[in-house]
Structure formats: C-alpha cells, structure tokens
C-alpha cells in the first residue's frame with residue numbers, strides 16, 4: 001500500500017501540474033501555450049504511459065541494499081530509457097515528459113529508498129545517486145539541448161540540478177509552497193513563478209537561443225510575486241500578459257514545469273498538500 005501511494009503521488013503530481021492554469025507558454029486545459037503539437041489530453045496519455053515506470057522505480061528504491069547509490073541510479077536509468085520509449089510511443093514522438101521521466105523517476109526511487117531504509121532525506125539520496133553525473137554525461141556529444149548547452153554555455157542543466165540534490169525544490173519551492181494559502185490553483189501558480197524567478201531553464205534558453213532571456217524571466221517572475229501573485233487582480237493580469245508574450249516569442253518553461261511537478265510530489269510526500 002505504501003509503495004502504491006508513492007506511485008499514485010507521482011501520477012497525481014504530473015496531472016496536477018498540467019491542469020494548473022494559466023501557465024505562461026505551457027500547456028494547460030485552457031491553452032496549449034507555445035506547444036502547438038501538444039494539448040492536455042496528450043499529457044494525460046503521456047502520464048499514464050509512464051505509470052508502470054514509477055512502480056518499477058519504487059521497487060528499485062525499496063529493494064536496493066548496496067552501499068553505493070550510484071548503482072541504484074544505474075538500475076533506474078535502464079528503466080528510464082524504456083519509459084522514455086513508452087512515452088514517445090504514447091505521444092507520437094512528442095516530448096511531453098522527458099525531463100519528468102528523469103527527475104520524477106529519481107524522486108520516486110529516492111522516496112521508496114528512504115521509506116525502506118529509515119532515511120528521511122530524499123534530496124541527499126538523489127545527490128548520492130547522481131554523484132559525478134555532469135562529468136560522466138556531458139562534454140563529448142552535442143545531440144540533445146542539454147549536451148549542446150553544456151558545450152556552448154557551460155551549463156549542466158537538469159543533470160547539474162540532480163547532482164546538487166535539486167536545491168531549488170528543497171530550499172526554495174517546497175518551503176514557498178508550504179507557506180502559501182488559498183485555492184490550490186493559485187498556490188501552484190505562485191510556486192511555479194517562484195521557481196521561474198530563480199531557475200536557469202534549459203528549455204527556455206533553447207527556445208530563446210540566448211542566455212539573456214534568463215534575467216528577463218527572473219525579473220518578470222519577481223514582479224508577479226511582488227504584486228501578490230495570482231490572488232491579486234494585478235498579479236493575475238501580469239500572468240495573462242506573460243502568457244501572451246511567451247506565446248508571441250515562442251518561449252516555454254518546460255524545466256520550470258518539471259520542478260513544479262517535483263515540488264507537488266514532495267508536497268504530497270511531506271503532507272504539505
């Protein structure tokens with residue numbers, strides 16, 4: 001039952017994120033943002049296609065009894081490669097959840113490991129699982145956006161986030177979510193913008209084709225938060241305006257959406273939502 005709960009929390013985190021709206025440039029039930037090849041139904045199909053992978057991640061985490069957690073990651077990665085294939089099959093090759101397969105898979109596996117090993121620090125477990133990942137993965141190939149951005153800008157992207165134990169989730173987004181109040185949609189939108197105010201989103205860098213977009217996005221998100229967020233008229237207006245700008249410029253926030261998914265998952269695990 002406990003194991004099933006972790007899998008359910010992962011699936012719920014994916015679905016809660018996609019129904020939250022209005023998200024600038026991202027897919028939600030009212031708007032496909034800057035993703036004409038996607039819609040909310042595709043995200044539901046994509047989420048269900050990786051449910052089995054989360055069950056596998058739970059099994060890997062709860063059964064692992066070695067001393068080197070990088071070996072647990074090696075097992076997870078193998079399952080993750082198959083999950084990526086299942087996701088692309090379900091979406092007709094559209095990249096809905098590639099980042100989430102990687103990041104949420106890590107959190108699910110770490111949560112299951114913690115429950116079975118009297119440990120309560122998923123973030124530290126992830127750090128141990130992914131120790132040396134940037135050095136191992138990046139610097140040679142330049143096929144994916146992450147590999148190209150490392151060679152061009154020296155940015156480690158999602159791998160660097162993982163190796164640092166997702167500090168933006170641990171130290172910023174989760175404590176922020178914990179102190180929000182009001183309806184859940186507003187709480188999650190404000191948490192997303194808190195993430196946007198600090199993240200280097202490789203999806204946004206790729207879409208903009210430059211690094212200058214990052215301080216601009218940080219500034220916009222700060223402005224939104226200073227206005228009081230979605231529960232104020234001014235905050236709501238700014239968010240709608242940002243959605244218009246993001247669509248006009250074809251900007252997206254895929255990495256930020258992924259960190260919101262992780263924050264929601266940890267919110268369930270810690271009883272914050």
Ligand SMILES: CC(C)(COP(=O)(O)OP(=O)(O)OC[C@H]1O[C@@H](n2cnc3c(N)ncnc32)[C@H](O[C@H]2O[C@H](COP(=O)(O)OP(=O)(O)OP(=O)(O)O)[C@@H](O)[C@H]2O)[C@@H]1O)[C@@H](O)C(=O)NCCC(=O)NCCS
Nearest residue numbers: 080081096097098099100102144145146157158202254255
């Ligand atoms: C480690 C992998 C995820 C490899 O991916 P890649 O080398 O591509 O690495 P990155 O580009 O660095 O990141 C991948 C995705 O991670 C999300 N992300 C970005 N920035 C951050 C961040 N700062 N923190 C956390 N997460 C971040 C983001 O995912 C979302 O965006 C996706 C859409 O992006 P993309 O396709 O690039 O962009 P579009 O322009 O929208 O699409 P096109 O139409 O141009 O195609 C979406 O999936 C969101 O989830 C980044 O994209 C991992 O896949 C890996 O290890 N691969 C090797 C094989 C493997 O082992 N797989 C199993 C893993 S368990």
Ligand SMILES: Nc1ncnc2[nH]cnc12
Nearest residue numbers: 018026027096254257258
């Ligand atoms: N709602 C969303 N829209 C676009 N890309 C995403 N990646 C994860 N969630 C997303």
